Amino acid sequence: YSFSGLKTSFLYTLRDNLKDNQNFIQENLNDLAASLQKAIIDILFSKLRRAIKETGVKNIALSGGVAANSGLRTRLTELSQKNNLNVFLPEKAYTTDNAAMIGMLAYYHYLEGRFENIEVVPQARMAVGEF
Structure with a gap:
């Protein structure tokens, strides 16, 4: 699975917010990291739940x-x-x-x-x- 769409979206979010606030990353680092982690885990678990349902593992x-x-x-x-x-x-x-x-x-x-x-x-x- 590729996270390229998620990475691109995250990059655009950073780019857009940095235009207004050069300290955006430093001021929001914990929230950014937690949000990205949650998004990745949500994607992984969506696929895992489907695999469990389809295979009965x-x-x-x-x-x-x-x-x-x-x-x-x-x-x-x-x-x-x-x-x-x-x-x-x-x-x-x-x-x-x-x-x-x-x-x-x-x-x-x-x-x-x-x-x-x-x-x-x-x-x-x-x-x-x-x-």
Whole structure:
């Protein structure tokens, strides 16, 4: 999903308000950040609710750096309680860097005896289940 429309709208809002007040961003920084976060979370949850309805999924996991976002965590917890979903959230200590998740993947590979040679080509992205 692309947030390009939202980004453009936000940029126009900033541009238009800066014409009248050069300190607009500094004076409204907290409100701007909270409003943008809410808009993004609303979009994500609209799509998530539709996916839940269409697939009947009952398990949802949140990972990566975005899992540290308290607004996202709160909304996901609320959604899970209202819809009887299982939500898996990492401890916040493990959400700031992908290294912990990559380390866990390496650990499971080790347990399975799966090793790579020195010529392995790193992959920036993997499909679910590809590991």
